[in-house]
Amino acid sequence: MEAGMKEEVLGAVARRNVFLSPDALEMVMSNSDPLSFVNTVLSALSKSAMFVSKKDIMDCIAGDKVLFESANERVRKNKLVSDLAVASGTDVTGCSTCEGKINDFVVYFKNRFSMLSKILRENRDFMKSEPAGDVCSIKRAFDRGGRDAKIIGMVYERSETRNGHKRIVVEDEEGKCTVLITKDSPMASETFTDDEVIGVCGKPSTKGDLFIANKIFRPDVPSGRRWVPSDSSASVAILSDAHVGSHTFLKSQWNAMISWLKANAYESEIDYLILPGDVVDGIGIYPGHDKDLDVKDIYRQYEMLSEYLKEIPDHMKIVVQPGNHDAVRPAEPQPALGGDFAKCFDSEVILTSNPVSLKIEGRNILTYHGKSIDDWVAKVSGMSYDDPARAMKEMLVRRHLSPIYGAKNPLAPEKKDYLVIETAPDVFISGHVHGAAHLDYRGVKVINASAWQGQTEYQRSHNFSPEPAVMPVVNLGSGRVDMKRFD
Ligand SMILES: [Fe+2]
Ligand SMILES: [Fe+2]
Known part of the structure; x- marks a missing residue:
């Protein structure tokens, strides 16, 4: 039993790259819970400490030696009032309001889209990116006859063309389109997940529903x-x-x-x-x-x-x-x-x-x-x-x-x-x-x-x-x- 515990103690010490002198080991093993004791010592050990003797441990317990990082360095600054x-x-x-009805899902996804759109509109990199100006709906982007636009959509479907280009179907509250990322674009290596919300700057096709992406943005943490x-x-x-x-x-x-x-x-x-x-x-x-x-x-x-x-x-x-x-x-x-x-x-x-x-x-x-x-x-x-x-x-x-x-x-x-x-x-x-x-x-x-x-x-x-x-x-x-x- 003791041999097994000694092995556990020595294993814990070896993982930390610290050496215990024989008398320090004896002191640890004489504790009622040797593993807890040695782990407590190891966890609080100064990073530079490599060799620990019994005297080191005893001096530390007596408060005479800085073995533990916290011993003399830290003085409480705060009063004990939690904030x-x-x-x-x-x-x-x-x-909670949901009952699992179909309409609950409609409301849920509308809310997700609206919250993430708001965050994307606060993304300065996205808003400063070409074309200048505000985000427009997918429908409006296609109604404007092939002019560059900035849209926000939720990823609905993803696939690859036979030529290796990425196709990402995105939708907003009014419409849907297929964002095309050409295989040579730096964006082609990016990872997309279903149901994420992205901002896309690019050019809508005059026919069909293709939106050729120039740049893609995430809501993200501000750069x-x-x-x-x-x-x-x-x-x-x-x-x-x-x-x-x-x-x-x-x-x-x-x-x-x-x-x-x-x-x-x-x-x-x-x-x-x-x-x-x-x-x-x-x-x-x-x-x-x-x-x-x-x-x-x-x-x-x-x-x-x-x-x-x-x-x-x-x-x-x-x-x-x-x-x-x-x-x-x-x-x-x-x-x-x-x-x-x-x-x-x-x-x-x-x-x-x-x-x-x-x-x-x-x-x-x-x-x-x-x-x-x-x-x-x-x-x-x-x-x-x-x-x-x-x-x-x-x-x-x-x-x-x-x-x-x-x-x-x-x-x-x-x-x-x-x-x-x-x-x-x-x-x-x-x-x-x-x-x-x-x-x-x-x-x-x-x-x-x-x-x-x-x-x-x-x-x-x-x-x-x-x-x-x-x-x-x-x-x-x-x-x-x-x-x-x-x-
Ligand atoms: Fe778990
Ligand atoms: Fe878990």
């Missing part, structure tokens, strides 16, 4: 946008896909993360914690799911999560959002956990919809579980589960979290399309694919936030390898993203 609110109009909870530092010194930690109740829930790594937060969150001003969905493993989510469950009672799963969250330091404000494993409707936007599930949590825990936008200390945080990544990977060439941040970037480009309708990710036809990214966020969080990645796209900190579940039999049979036990922490002032590893 977090759900952005108005972004939470569907209690506002040239950058992260502007603020004086906030607070940080947000993200724990996605906890999957409490799963047979492969990573309890030891979770405990190490909790220990680390207890030791560091206050001094490091990690004042907010977001759980972007799949907070429990749920029941009956995929064929044979019950074989992967330790806890088959879903109420018990939420009670257990609530118990775990009580361990989070009191000063941290917690937000819980559902995902496709949670006990709400599967169609997005998903409302917040309600009823008896909501009662499991302390009143301090904020339960929101999926997706939702949060305002935290002046920053706009968009948090979305990320189920649509399944469709991006299945339907869009070049996308893969190994690179979830790329799919998230493409969502920002299209200013839509799940543009493709009718694939794996179910969408509820609400009167308002809650999946449109109305405001370009400062931080964009997703999970779902159990990967750990981040990038900066035009000043947006794009973060895919790992998982706390090891590989399940189901994932193994689908050749899927997760990257669990990583807690991203984003600083709201500097925008710096740290991926804290507890593996």
